[in-house]
Amino acid sequence: MNAAEAAAANAADSPENGTAEASATEAIYLSLLSAIMEHRLLAGTKLVEERLCEVTGASRARIRQVFARLAHEKLVTLVPNRGAFIASPTVEEAHQVFQTRQVIEPELAATLARHATPAKVRSLQRHVQEEDAARARGDRAAVIRLSGEFHILLAEMAGNAILEKVIREMVSLTCLIITLYDRPGAPACPEHEHRELIAAIEKRDEGAARAVMREHLEHIEGSLDLTVTEVGAPDFYSIFNKG
Numbered sequence: 001m002n003a004a005e006a007a008a009a010n011a012a013d014s015p016e017n018g019t020a021e022a023s024a025t026e027a028i029y030l031s032l033l034s035a036i037m038e039h040r041l042l043a044g045t046k047l048v049e050e051r052l053c054e055v056t057g058a059s060r061a062r063i064r065q066v067f068a069r070l071a072h073e074k075l076v077t078l079v080p081n082r083g084a085f086i087a088s089p090t091v092e093e094a095h096q097v098f099q100t101r102q103v104i105e106p107e108l109a110a111t112l113a114r115h116a117t118p119a120k121v122r123s124l125q126r127h128v129q130e131e132d133a134a135r136a137r138g139d140r141a142a143v144i145r146l147s148g149e150f151h152i153l154l155a156e157m158a159g160n161a162i163l164e165k166v167i168r169e170m171v172s173l174t175c176l177i178i179t180l181y182d183r184p185g186a187p188a189c190p191e192h193e194h195r196e197l198i199a200a201i202e203k204r205d206e207g208a209a210r211a212v213m214r215e216h217l218e219h220i221e222g223s224l225d226l227t228v229t230e231v232g233a234p235d236f237y238s239i240f241n242k243g
């Protein structure tokens with residue numbers, strides 16, 4: 001059980017006041033988000049409302065609230081009369097996600113290089129050590145999640161809450177895109193590149209930080225097979241589940 005799941009379990013037992021309800025909803029949201037980030041929930045998977053009610057002890061209304069939030073973030077697709085499915089971003093959407101990241105993240109890296117402090121650098125280094133540990137014990141799910149969270153941490157540290165929110169959404173979408181279009185054996189984020197980025201930030205070298213981030217995003221996109229010409233992955237649920 002991870003932290004978010006523990007929080008969900010606790011929150012489900014809490015008295016039904018407004019705050020407890022809000023934190024229970026948040027905890028269920030975070031559990032689903034981390035499952036997406038760790039590829040434990042794959043694109044196209046149906047999210048069965050009754051099953052989630054059972055497991056979390058939450059009401060249908062609360063589960064629907066969580067679905068609505070995930071749908072707003074484009075991580076879940078709501079299909080009338082059929083339910084909620086983990087989204088399957090199309091090739092076109094995948095290109096748009098990387099284009100968005102290319103516009104924002106090199107600038108965030110440069111901003112961070114400009115305002116680097118030893119404390120921020122240490123906290124980035126600690127994060128990369130966690131990535132290494134997960135890689136060493138062969139925990140691919142954790143490597144994928146931690147790789148994404150490194151980018152969220154950078155955005156957080158750069159100190160623009162609006163851009164941070166965009167990056168959070170883009171990183172989650174990238175996780176789904178990786179499950180759909182990954183070439184076999186391709187890593188989530190190429191090893192060592194996060195360290196190169198930290199080195200540039202530590203040196204307060206804005207130009208290098210911007211360039212390393214730009215290349216890093218190119219490498220992630222390059223590890224995907226986005227050459228397919230059909231629009232999106234096949235939606236087997238709509239093919240086999242009529243209603």
Ligand SMILES: [Zn+2]
Nearest residue numbers: 147150189194
């Ligand atoms: Zn990365």
